[in-house]
Amino acid sequence: MTNTWQDIKNANVVVVMGGNAAEAHPCGFKWVIEAKIENGAKLVVIDPRFTRTASVADVYVPIRPGADIAFLSGVIRYLLEKDQIQHEYVRAYTNASLIVKDGFGFEDGLFTGYDEEKRTYDKSSWDYEKDDQGFAKVDDTWQNPRCVINLLRKHVDRYTPEMVSRICGAPQDKFLQICELFASCSPPDKALTSLFALGWTQHSVGAQNIRTMAMVQLLLGNIGVAGGGMNALRGHSNIQGLTDVGLLSNAMPGYLTLPRDTEVTFDEYMKTRLFKPLRPGQVSYWQNYRKFFVSFQKAIYGAAATADNDWAYDWLPKLDIPLYDIIAAFEMMNKGEMNGYICQGFNPLQAFPDKGKIRAALGKLKYLVVMDPLDTETSRFWENFGPQNPSDPASIQTEVFQLPTTCFAEENGALVNSARWLQWHWKAAPPPGQAQADIWIMSGLFHRLREMYRKDGGAFPDPLLNLTWDYINPVDPDPEEVAKEMNGRALADLKDASGQILVKAGQQLDGFAQLRDDGTTMSGCWIFSGSYTEKGNQMARRDASDPREAGIAPDWAWAWPANRRILYNRASADPAGKPWNPAKSIIEWNGSKWVGLDVPDYTAAAPSENVGPFIMNSEGMGRLFALDQMVEGPFPEHYEPFESPSENVLHPKVRNNPAARVYADDRANFGTSADFPYVGTTYRLTEQFHFWTKHALINAILQPEEFVEIGEALAKEKGIEQAGWVRVSCKRGAMICKAYVTKRIKPMTVDGKPTHVVGVPLHWGFTGQARKGYGANTLTPSVGDANTQTPEFKAFLVNVEKVAAPVA
Amino acid sequence: MSYPRGTIVRNTTAARINHWITAACFVLLMLSGLSMFHPLLFFLSALFGSGQWARAIHPWIGCVLLVSYAGLIVQFWRDNFWNWDDIAWMAAIVRVLRNEEEGVPEVGRFNAGQKFVFWSMGLLVPALFLTGLVIWEYYFGAATSIETQRAAALIHSYAAIAAIIIWITHVYAAIWVRGSMRGMTQGYVTPGWAWRHHRKWLRSLVATGSPGPRPRRAGENS
Amino acid sequence: MDLSRRGFIKITGAGLAASSLGALGFGFAGEALAASVRPYKLTAASETRNTCTYCSVACGILIYSLGDRAKNAVSDIIHIEGDPDHPVNRGTLCPKGSALLDIVHAPTRLKVPKYRAPGANEFKEVSWDFALDRIATLMKEDRDKNFIAKNKDGTTVNRWLSTGMLAASASSNETSYITWKVARALGMVVFDNQARV
Amino acid sequence: MSNLQSQDYIRISATTLTPPSVRRHEQEVAKLIDVTRCIGCKACQAACMEWNDLRGEVGHFEGTYDNPLDLDPNTWTLMRFTEWDNDQGNLEWLIRKDGCMHCEDPGCLKACPAPGAIVQYANGIVDFISENCIGCGYCVKGCPFNIPRVSKVDHKSYKCTLCSDRVTVGREPACVKACPTGAIMFGSKSDMTAWAGERVIDLKARGFENAGLYDPPGVGGTHVMYVLHHADRPSLYAGLPDNPKISALVEVWKGFLKPLAVAGVALAAVAGFFHWITLGPNEVQPEDEAAAAKLINDSQGRT
DSSP states (O other): OOSOTGGGGGOSEEEEESSOHHHHOHHHHHHHHHHHHHHOOEEEEEOSSOOTTGGGOSEEEOOOTTOHHHHHHHHHHHHHHTTOSOHHHHHHHBGGGBBBOTTOOEETTEETTEETTTTEEOGGGSSBOBOTTSOBOBOTTOOSTTBHHHHHHHHHTTOOHHHHHHHHOOOHHHHHHHHHHHHTTOSTTOOEEEEEOHHHHSSTTHHHHHHHHHHHHHHTTOSSSTTOSEEEOOSSTTHHHHHHTTOSTTEEGGGEEOOBTTOOSHHHHHHTTSOOOSSTTOOOGGGGHHHHHHHHHHHHHGGGOOTTTGGGGGGSOOBSSSOOOHHHHHHHHHTTOOOEEEEESOOHHHHSSOHHHHHHHHTTOSEEEEEESBOOSGGGTTSOOGGGSOOOGGGOOOEEEEEEBOOGGGOOEEEEOTTOEEEEEOOOSOOSTTOBOHHHHHHHHHHHHHHHHHHHOOSOOHHHHHOOOOOSSTTSOOHHHHHHHHHOEESSOEEOTTSOEEEOTTOBOSSGGGOOSSSSEEOSOGGGTTSEETTEEGGGOBOOOOGGGOSOOTTBSEETTTTOSSTTGGGGBOTTSOBSSGGGOOEEEOSSSEEESSOOSSOSOOGGGOOOSOTTSTTSSBOSSOTTSSTTOSSOOOOBOSSOSSOOSSOTTSOBOTTOOOOHHHHHTOOOTTTOOEEEEEEOOTTOOTTTGGGSHHHHHHSOSOEEEEEHHHHHHHTOOTTOEEEEEETTEEEEEEEEEETTSOOEEETTEEEOEEEEEOOOOSSSSSOOOOOGGGTOOSOBOTTTOOBOOSSEEEEEEEOOOOOO | OOOOTTOEEOSOHHHHHHHHHHHHHHHHHHHHHHHHHOGGGGGGGGGGSSHHHHHHHHHHHHHHHHHHHHHHHHHHGGGGOOOHHHHHHHHTHHHHHTTOOTTSOOOOSSOHHHHHHHHHHHHHHHHHHHHHHHTOHHHHTTTSOHHHHHHHHHHHHHHHHHHHHHHHHHHHHHHHBTTHHHHHHTSEEOHHHHHHHOHHHHHHHHHHTOOSSSOOOTTOOO | OOOOHHHHHHHHHHHHHHHHHHHTTOOOOGGGGOOOOOOOTTTTOEEEEEEOSSSTTOOEEEEEEESOSOTTOOOEEEEEEEOTTOTTTTTOOOTTGGGHHHHHTOTTBOOSOEEEOTTOSSOEEOOHHHHHHHHHHHHHHHHHHHOEEEOTTOOEEEEBOSEEEEOOSSSOHHHHHHHHHHHHHTTBOSEEOGGGO | OGGGOOOOEEEETTOSSOOGGGGSOOOOEEEEEEGGGOOOOOHHHHHHHHHTTOOOOOOOOOSSSOSSSSOBTTBSEEEEEEEEEOTTSOEEEEEEEEEOOOBSSOHHHHHOOSTTSEEEETTSOEEEOGGGOOOOOHHHHHOTTOOOEEOTTTOOEEOOOTTHHHHHTTOOOHHHHHOTTSOEEEEEHHHHHHHHHHHHHHHHHTTOTTOEEEOOGGGTOBSEEEEETTTTOGGGTTTOOSSOOOOHHHHIIIIIHHHHHHHHHHHHHHHHHHHHHHHOOBOOOHHHHHHHHHHHHHHHHHO
């Protein structure tokens, strides 16, 4: 989220698309209701299903799964055509005026530079026209046909209301009604907020779904302002934190990235990360990358990381491919290329696409370690649970360890919420039985391995032997100590230019601005720097006061970066530093400095210095044209899901995302609409949380049994009765469950054909208190978003047939 | 069982057992029922242990009573047929109430009043039973609509009150008409009692030489 | 409610009075019959501030447990409700959060380390030492055998591909950081979290 | 909240005495359920089960989100979902939290035969005192909203207590506290009525011309009220009674019949008594025995 949960109440229009906030985030959704009641806001829901969010919406529009880019591109076209954009914002804060290189183009569904064989682009043409100093050229008059805004205008020209309706199945009048609501937020004092979640990410074009909306928001001047922003409602309590701390195949804490094989030396590594400003005077904050990196290496390798050994650069593993994501991991596992797998509080047998493949792959491991508070399906993948998990234990040679862990109530620590707040929590009771904290378990493994390597030697033991582990209790490090390590401290006295001591050696740092690249500071996660200072644990702060009830509450817990609550908040004020909406100002220039309710997401620069508000970007601007940051193109384009009943009417030859990675065996497992004519889509129900709450009796009572949702028309066609048994199948598998025949899913007319959607809630499995179920991933295809590899759970092909009730 | 010489058997042993089971059930039902009917009478539930017990046991006693009353019907239905004598007897009801036996028409084994008690209970008992089933929460709470249950509760209460009033009449009559009680406890009455209250019955017994309670039919041994 | 001995006698006494009055036929015992409302169960429970473990709204919660954390008492969580001070949830909780008690006390919570041998039909309870020793041994065997120190071009890459790890989605930053350190020190790159599913 | 704390009684089931507190004027409380901001998440249901230590059976999917399918002794509140195509042809998903309405004139209390098993506190809460409940199920028949359920386990009747245990100590009911969208509010009845008025104005501005407050006069008003988008048609919301009142059958049963019955029984007994003291017993006379003996002898003589 760029903004806070409470800030949603400041919105004039709330758009829930690519998510179902009321069901997945009820307590955050309260701020939508607040916006409606206190701010007179209109709630717009665009979803294939009439969800519980839609039940309180002012306008609901159905859309076929996987057609969001077409819909939003249509919105962009409308806004540009009717000139309903916030001109001053767009001109000053976005790259609309920047001029794109001549070689760049788009034709028949492909941008320039495509290599069909490798399914990748040569992105060199996706760049600005630069001057002699390397700065991008600008045309503030927007006369140059190559400036971004004009290229965008041309790009979205195809998305007419007729075309949008033809692709999305949304009625034209409803679409135009939505466009008007979007347009109503183009005045500077009006804000639209976008709430989204996995309804956008879980597509082969997931990242571009989000980008399209972000572009709409830039055009409306809604990024950085109160009641605006792009608000990704993250799914799990600390998935933000795990991402922040870099628990991703290519990541390091604080969005630093692991080196690639091509980055042989430390210098080569740094070259691609220190982004040079693309416009004069811009911050381009990643220029500080080296400070963060060196401080991090000092945190984990201590004295062993020195300038001489390039701060132990070689001790970091290098990647030969962009990502070893989950889809890649199970592809490798299924091919027998992996021996061990450790699942820490994660249930891949239920969570990952193509359950059959996951089960088979797990059975090829030599050992599987599951650390979890609950009896997960993954830890029992080898056991025969009937049709829901048909395994033959005798034939599975995997050693399986089921390690009991603590849960939230039994440990101290901080979690990062969707709004980037780090909130400390306290232990309330001891864990049951012999359950232990994950920290204790990881420490236990670490000590054993280090001991073995120390004694017996083995493959490259240096990082293991030199890993800092100076905790008071090395067997079970105190979370407070670990938090302090992430915040960072001075390793030597830090002096300013005049020799004045700023921070004494050994003291906690106040923030990442104090980090140095000479080895005199350490910080385990630079973006968390400031969370645990000499003043104590800032994450434990509990002052809920919220001046002017702005929805910021600056003294509650601590938000990264630097306790900023609303990202890009410089953009809430006009170029002169006056708030666009004085009634809801966040920060403003008072003539000598920036003041306001929030910590400025900016430097101390005066407005006259023309420093752009998007300080992480090298041109300081929001990007309507994404340069080379997206793998499938600098502008979003509608591509069909990999399993879709429809042709791509825009460019039949390039039907799907041309840059998506698809493994051959997965491609072979894609079905066609001839066999599987209906569109399946998976989702959460509000009564359950993933595969956890089915272990909680109350939630099992509230939603006890697996079912799929189908519309009345399809049910009639297939003779399916209410709560009757059905078999839902795809190329990869089938599940048998009950059907919920509902008015809430109606067939949509896509390219002249009726398109039926089958809704597959995902919560059931074969352990816990609820009734046994197959799990939605029995059906989902193993293909991911081209940028992030987030699996395409939201659009795939299925068939539905009426069947007799299974014999109990 | 032997009866004193010269007396007439009014009720057989089986009939008496049957009657007193019915009577006991009735009294218990009345006590438990009334405890649930009016707050003034809730204290009666203490006789059953508690309100819970009174509520729990009431329907079961009702089931026993139904069976028991069915037994009474089997035993007594023939002697309770309505006939012209009853009309005449009814016409003389004032005399009956005034204890003026002369001028009261002769009646058989049961007079119209007794027949009224018999048949009205014969109606009320099944009515109470059926409506009782409907409001028997534990087993049948979900079997019918709540509106049906409301009607059933109302009918049950009305029927119970009617039954209680009839029962009071019945009991008073047994006390008032001396000798009747013995007819139901020890089972016999004197010939004079029979002459005074059920002369036609006495005549039929005498005519067939039966010791009671029913005239001997052809072929029966004495 | 604190049913102290004194209070207990008083309540029992009131009950007696009511039942004897009832037996005498004074069924309308008025307020003597009035049982009190259910005792408020949190009166002396300990309160701990925490964060809901499910979605990333990260609602503030109050965990109530029996026991005052005295040395000789083992705390037991009896109730969880929303933290009214929390700026986002302001005391509210969703159906999952409102039922957190049932996940803490789920019958399917794991209590003992278990091990399933190759081809075995069931789990066997084992000691922590057995489990961690065996896992460490398996990891080391695999790592020593399959660790890639240099790629085919001779570049130092120091990666370990044959054992992977999935990190949690509800564990703390501190747990995550410790996990990162251990996994990367081993050179692990098949390493992901639940951000995408 | 101090004015919400009182638990003095204004009504007690099956008693003939008027509780003394009836003369006091306590602030009455109310729970306002704003159906129009309810997202049907069932947090209230979960919170109710958790707070009141209720756990029923894990049921089945029955073709609806209503889970469990109905109220039961372990389910004191239940979300009821209705998919309704409105007159404009747009779908509306009407979701109503069902549960005890805490009537001003409670039918359950009227029907209850067990003294003190159902009470109404001065703040308006209608509470079942299990200790005094005899499990007869009369409250089920008395209730115009079909709410109470008698447990098959302990034979006591159960329903929402409006968390009287929480209200006593100045806390709002569990469902109210949990409700993520503030669709359930709690406070004095006058405040809730006033707030509902504001909501209705907002709803009318959003095109719900018939929005209104559901506080049915047939039961004297309720201490649980609804804001409805279609207050002209309450029954759209999973059969919420359009005009609830205590059934006439119950009124007769618990009203008119009681004195009538007592009078009838008394009359019968009194009539008997006076008959006895005025006319006395009907005794067999020696003449009767003589006549009978003659009849018998005559008969024996004939044979």
